[in-house]
C-alpha cells in the first residue's frame with residue numbers, strides 16, 4: 311500500500327540521524343534498474359536536509375543472464391562494482407553509501423567497509439521501510455543477542471518436527487542487523503532486526519526439518535511438505551521431501567557449485583514488528599522477504615557464502631530459510647523456545 315513522500319522522507323531522516331550522518335559528510339547513493347524511485351528521491355531529500363554532500367552512482371545490471379531468479383539476493387558475490395575501480399573509489403571516498411541496488415555477500419562490500427565507509431542496504435518497498443523504521447530498542451535487543459553469540463561455543467537447534475542441529479561457534483563474529491549504521495565501517499540492512507553468525511568451518515552436524523509453513527527464500531514459498539535436510543561437516547548432503555525439496559534442489563543444482571550447499575549464517579529473528587505471514591500477501595517480486603527473515607522467534611539459517619565474515623566461500627548460490635517453532639540454545643541457554651523469543655535482558 312503506497313505511502314507519501316513526506317512519510318518516507320521522515321523515515322529516511324530518522325534512519326540517517328540514527329546513522330549519525332553529519333553535515334558536510336559525503337553520501338553516495340548506489341542505484342540500479344530496480345531501485346524504487348520514491349525510495350531514491352526521498353533518500354536524496356533527507357540526506358541533503360542533513361547537510362550532506364549527496365552523489366548518485368547509477369550502476370548497470372550484471373548476472374541477469376546467469377541467474378534463475380530476479381531477486382537481488384538470489385545470485386550474489388559478483389556485482390556491478392566487481393572489477394570496477396572507478397565505482398569502488400567513489401564508494402571508498404564516501405562516509406556513507408546508501409545501497410539501493412544490493413552489494414550484500416560481495417568481496418567489494420567488504421573492501422568498501424574496510425576503508426571505514428558505512429553501507430546501509432535498503433531495497434524493500436517504501437511501505438515496508440516505513441513500517442519497520444529501526445529504533446534504539448531494536449539495536450539494544452540485537453546487541454544483547456550478539457553478546458551472547460560472541461560468548462558461546464555452541465548453538466543447538468531442536469524442534470518437535472525433528473530438527474536437531476549442533477553448530478560449533480567461535481571462528482566467526484556475530485553479525486548484528488538492527489537497521490542503521492552508527493559506527494564507521496559498519497554494514498546494516500534497513501529493515502531487519504536479527505542476530506546471526508556462521509558455524510565454525512566443517513563443524514555443523516545434524517538434521518534440519520523445514521516444516522509445513524516454513525519459508526524458502528528466494529523462492530518466497532511456504533513449504534507444503536516437510537523437507538528433511540541432512541547436515542554433515544558443515545554441508546547439506548541430502549534433501550528429502552516432496553516437490554518443495556525437489557524444486558529447491560533443482561534450483562541449487564543450476565549453480566553447479568558444491569559450495570552453495572555449505573551452511574551459511576545461523577541466527578534468530580528479533581523484530582516483533584515483522585510477521586511470518588506478511589510474505590504471503592506480496593507478489594514474489596515486490597519484496598525480498600525481510601519480514602520472513604526478521605520475525606521475532608524464527609530460527610533463520612542460510613546456505614552458501616561466508617564472505618560477510620571474511621570467509622573465502624564466494625558462491626553465488628544463497629538460500630535463506632526461516633523456521634518457526636524451533637528451540638535455539640547457546641551453550642544450553644535458550645534464546646528461543648518453540649518459536650517464542652526469550653527476553654534476554656529480562657532473563658539476565
Ligand SMILES: O=c1ccc(O)c[nH]1
Nearest residue numbers: 383487499502612630
Ligand atoms: O539482511 C540480510 C539479508 C539476507 C541475508 O541472507 C542476510 N541478511
